Amino acid sequence: MDMHTVVVGTSGTTAEDVVAVARHGARVELSAAAVEALAAARLIVDALAAKPEPVYGVSTGFGALASRHISPELRAQLQRNIVRSHAAGMGPRVEREVVRALMFLRLKTVASGHTGVRPEVAQTMADLLNAGITPVVHEYGSLGCSGDLAPLSHCALTLMGEGDAEGPDGTVRPAGELLAAHGITPVELREKEGLALLNGTDGMLGMLVMALADLKNLYTSADITAALSLEALLGTDKVLAPELHAIRPHPGQGVSADNMTRVLAGSGLTGHHQDDAPRVQDAYSVRCAPQVNGAGRDTLDYAAVVAGRELASSVDNPVVLPDGRVESNGNFHGAPVAYVLDFLAIVAADLGSICERRTDRLLDKNRSHGLPPFLADDAGVDSGLMIAQYTQAALVSEMKRLAVPASADSIPSSAMQEDHVSMGWSAARKLRTAVDNLARIVAVELYAATRAVEIRAAQGLTPAPASQAAVAALRAAGAEGPGPDRFLAPDLAAADTFVREGRLVAAVEPVTGPLA
Numbered sequence: 001m002d003m004h005t006v007v008v009g010t011s012g013t014t015a016e017d018v019v020a021v022a023r024h025g026a027r028v029e030l031s032a033a034a035v036e037a038l039a040a041a042r043l044i045v046d047a048l049a050a051k052p053e054p055v056y057g058v059s060t061g062f063g064a065l066a067s068r069h070i071s072p073e074l075r076a077q078l079q080r081n082i083v084r085s086h087a088a089g090m091g092p093r094v095e096r097e098v099v100r101a102l103m104f105l106r107l108k109t110v111a112s113g114h115t116g117v118r119p120e121v122a123q124t125m126a127d128l129l130n131a132g133i134t135p136v137v138h139e140y141g142s143l144g145c146s147g148d149l150a151p152l153s154h155c156a157l158t159l160m161g162e163g164d165a166e167g168p169d170g171t172v173r174p175a176g177e178l179l180a181a182h183g184i185t186p187v188e189l190r191e192k193e194g195l196a197l198l199n200g201t202d203g204m205l206g207m208l209v210m211a212l213a214d215l216k217n218l219y220t221s222a223d224i225t226a227a228l229s230l231e232a233l234l235g236t237d238k239v240l241a242p243e244l245h246a247i248r249p250h251p252g253q254g255v256s257a258d259n260m261t262r263v264l265a266g267s268g269l270t271g272h273h274q275d276d277a278p279r280v281q282d283a284y285s286v287r288c289a290p291q292v293n294g295a296g297r298d299t300l301d302y303a304a305v306v307a308g309r310e311l312a313s314s315v316d317n318p319v320v321l322p323d324g325r326v327e328s329n330g331n332f333h334g335a336p337v338a339y340v341l342d343f344l345a346i347v348a349a350d351l352g353s354i355c356e357r358r359t360d361r362l363l364d365k366n367r368s369h370g371l372p373p374f375l376a377d378d379a380g381v382d383s384g385l386m387i388a389q390y391t392q393a394a395l396v397s398e399m400k401r402l403a404v405p406a407s408a409d410s411i412p413s414s415a416m417q418e419d420h421v422s423m424g425w426s427a428a429r430k431l432r433t434a435v436d437n438l439a440r441i442v443a444v445e446l447y448a449a450t451r452a453v454e455i456r457a458a459q460g461l462t463p464a465p466a467s468q469a470a471v472a473a474l475r476a477a478g479a480e481g482p483g484p485d486r487f488l489a490p491d492l493a494a495a496d497t498f499v500r501e502g503r504l505v506a507a508v509e510p511v512t513g514p515l516a
Helices: 015-024 032-049 072-086 096-110 119-131 149-159 175-181 202-232 242-246 251-264 289-311 335-363 386-402 424-458 465-476 489-500 503-512
Strands: 005-008 027-030 090-093 138-140 164-166 172-174
Touching (some): 005 015, 005 096, 015 096, 015 289, 027 032, 027 119, 072 149, 096 202, 149 175, 149 202, 202 251, 202 465, 202 489, 251 289, 251 465, 251 503, 335 386, 465 489, 489 503
Antiparallel strands (some): 090 138
């Protein structure tokens, strides 16, 4: 298989495939087994459609209107109408990578053979992805139950050649024009197909998968910045000893402690320069970094388990079962995904909080053990990093608001038929903001800690080789070192990009070996 092609089969997909398609434009192909499963399930739906007995989604209305039996001559119109009426999103456009993940994950479920969608509809979904056509999807419209209805409807509308979409050049045009330009024939939906294209947790799941990828990098980066801050504060690395973490065996805690130990190996600063201000113990934000970072890591691991289960699922209502039954169900409810999205927002907020506390300590001359006030070149004339910490504090405060769970809420809809919903889409949207903010928070700590380490080096102390590598790489990326005050926003933006793109981790690993 071409490394840039993702083959969609009948049994789910992987997180890596989601990221490859959503972010990196990987091509999508349907496996032969998926095409066979699609055709077999469609035969079952066609047989049910020919019977006089009503079957939900095949020959009935939807939601609170499910009691009406729909005659055969109106069923194509029924499927078109559900897409058109449900494409009712409002607000700003959702990011391209989120929409691609949404489309790909819906295709994954369709290809399972449990939805009754025809093979040609699934192929058109793949064609849209491969052509780089991205439906315009809006911020608001999903309650995270009965699927991400409005977002998925906007995608289905594009399949029909209606609504607006973004072409591969980034220009928004009528979807019909874009399909014609790429030789794609709009689909004419048949029984159950409109419903099957709308009824899934694909949006919230796609955002969960991408958040997990981003947070993995940020947690490793935060281990590195915590080590740099410990070093700059002349703290002790004895608290990182493996035997201490073995007696409280949370897996993530041991991983974070090991990462920090690797970064600090060979340091001439840690624990050896406390004569002027002896300390029995370092502050919690320094000493407890492995415990806080590690607890977040363990939460990420649990969220990844939930994401893996959901990636292996076929979420639709009703579903086509192997024995030929078409059964209604509640598998579209987003609660499992919504909960972990909220869990991640909580741990991200706490990680941001502990990073900010270390930054504040580096800048306070009464607690930094010999560093200049605000790491300024000429304190009083220069303000140093005073306002960088203000920015970081503002971000932390925003993170705390974003940590308020969305999944604890519910609001009834569809004339009380859908009387309990997950709000998982909302949980995912706020998590994306939280992840963006966390990258900025970690970047500010990195910027402060590297400046502090350089000041220690100017005092005649020798930083760890990994610390030196981090400093050199960050400076090469455009974030300057100590000196008189200057326009600081570009330096912080450079540090943010450096962290976000995984370049901090890449800078130290040649010295430390692979970090977890």
